[in-house]
Amino acid sequence: MISLEALLNNITVRAVLTYGSRPRLRHDERDWDWGSTFAVNTSSVGSATAEIHLPYPEAGLWYLGLLPLCYLEDRRNASVPDWVPCEYESLSVELSINSSACLNQKCGLFGRCFQYISGGIIFSSCYCSSGYRGWGCTDSTEAQSYNHMLIELLLLTLSNLFFLPAILLAVIRRHFLEALVYTATMFSSAFYHACDADLSVICVLRPSVLQYCDFLTATVSLWVTLLCLADLSAPARTLVSTFGVLCIAIAVENDRMGLIVIALPVAFGLTLVFVSWMRQCFVRRSCFPRSKIWLLSIVPGAALAVIGVVLYTGFETRRNYAYVHSAWHALVGLSLFVVLPGRRKSLDGDLKPDPINPCSYVRVEELSDMTPTPEPASTARSQLVPPGTA
Numbered sequence: 001m002i003s004l005e006a007l008l009n010n011i012t013v014r015a016v017l018t019y020g021s022r023p024r025l026r027h028d029e030r031d032w033d034w035g036s037t038f039a040v041n042t043s044s045v046g047s048a049t050a051e052i053h054l055p056y057p058e059a060g061l062w063y064l065g066l067l068p069l070c071y072l073e074d075r076r077n078a079s080v081p082d083w084v085p086c087e088y089e090s091l092s093v094e095l096s097i098n099s100s101a102c103l104n105q106k107c108g109l110f111g112r113c114f115q116y117i118s119g120g121i122i123f124s125s126c127y128c129s130s131g132y133r134g135w136g137c138t139d140s141t142e143a144q145s146y147n148h149m150l151i152e153l154l155l156l157t158l159s160n161l162f163f164l165p166a167i168l169l170a171v172i173r174r175h176f177l178e179a180l181v182y183t184a185t186m187f188s189s190a191f192y193h194a195c196d197a198d199l200s201v202i203c204v205l206r207p208s209v210l211q212y213c214d215f216l217t218a219t220v221s222l223w224v225t226l227l228c229l230a231d232l233s234a235p236a237r238t239l240v241s242t243f244g245v246l247c248i249a250i251a252v253e254n255d256r257m258g259l260i261v262i263a264l265p266v267a268f269g270l271t272l273v274f275v276s277w278m279r280q281c282f283v284r285r286s287c288f289p290r291s292k293i294w295l296l297s298i299v300p301g302a303a304l305a306v307i308g309v310v311l312y313t314g315f316e317t318r319r320n321y322a323y324v325h326s327a328w329h330a331l332v333g334l335s336l337f338v339v340l341p342g343r344r345k346s347l348d349g350d351l352k353p354d355p356i357n358p359c360s361y362v363r364v365e366e367l368s369d370m371t372p373t374p375e376p377a378s379t380a381r382s383q384l385v386p387p388g389t390a
Helices: 146-172 176-195 207-229 234-254 260-284 291-315 321-339 364-370 377-384
Strands: 002-004 011-019 036-041 062-071 093-095 111-118 121-128
Touching: 146 176, 146 321, 176 207, 207 234, 207 260, 207 321, 234 260, 291 321
Parallel strands: none
Antiparallel strands: 002 093, 011 036, 011 062, 111 121
8 A cells, every 4th residue: 555645736656566577667658568556646635545456476576666747737637637847856655565364354245255374375365155256256247146045055955854764764774873874964964054055154163164074974974884784793893884984084184075085985895795795695505685685775776876976076066066966965865775774684584683792790689580599409309219119
């Protein structure tokens, strides 16, 4: 910002800001085609101050050139004033240089200011929403209407209700871990999209935390579903599921948008499913699972999941994000519902009983139920008497 400290009549101070080279200031050159130019003059109080914004300036040497110009008072309102030599030997000018985030913290009604640190450099940017663009989110040429934003908000949040059938089916079939993960996925996704919406911002936690929970629970839901399909023992399932969740948590924190975060758990889970099913085929001496399960459960569920992944990775853009991502929610929820297996059965076809913990405590009063009741002495003696001697 530059300003004249004293309002002296008939004076204009032109300034040019250049990078890397000194500006050439000459009185006979009235139009400067290099650098960033601005001017102040004494015609009014408002024109005595001027400022210029430089978004993302480069590191290096910057040069500011000042050139005072004088004009005749009777021609000061003309478009091209009559320039005359200045009679002043000195002129006091105040110069102020400062930095601010996001154009003086202003991103408009449809933008938010974010500050970043990269390589020791702090910079800021306006994140525009609702179709607004520009440095300060003031360009409304592609702005969205209120009804359009409301539809997108409802689609992104209510599409998570497609997880409800999978949650209820998991509870009915006693897959309680899977039901818990599906519930967490549904609420995490709904809360994140409600916080990230353009229409209104409803954040129960920080946006970064909600985004992390959304990506984490979505990946874990796929992981536990694949482990549920695999025929593993209870200790092995606990060990593998816990190890997988820890690895997924680290991977999501490292790169939330990376495709490898979902691809690796799915690939490893499918490998476990394939190995366990081959083992079942060898033990049963028949194909496992049965053809009916393949036709009604596995093939439709896999088809829904593949369609969802193709839409999510290949067709989702910023313009159609609400519609494609809502379809992704619906397809994944329906896929989990279709592919979720029934209660686990043993090799002879009976339902597997709940595992008993061998390290559990036993109350003292229950010991009487575990010790045999002694028979009366008379009965014991009568059994020792030979026949015919009674």
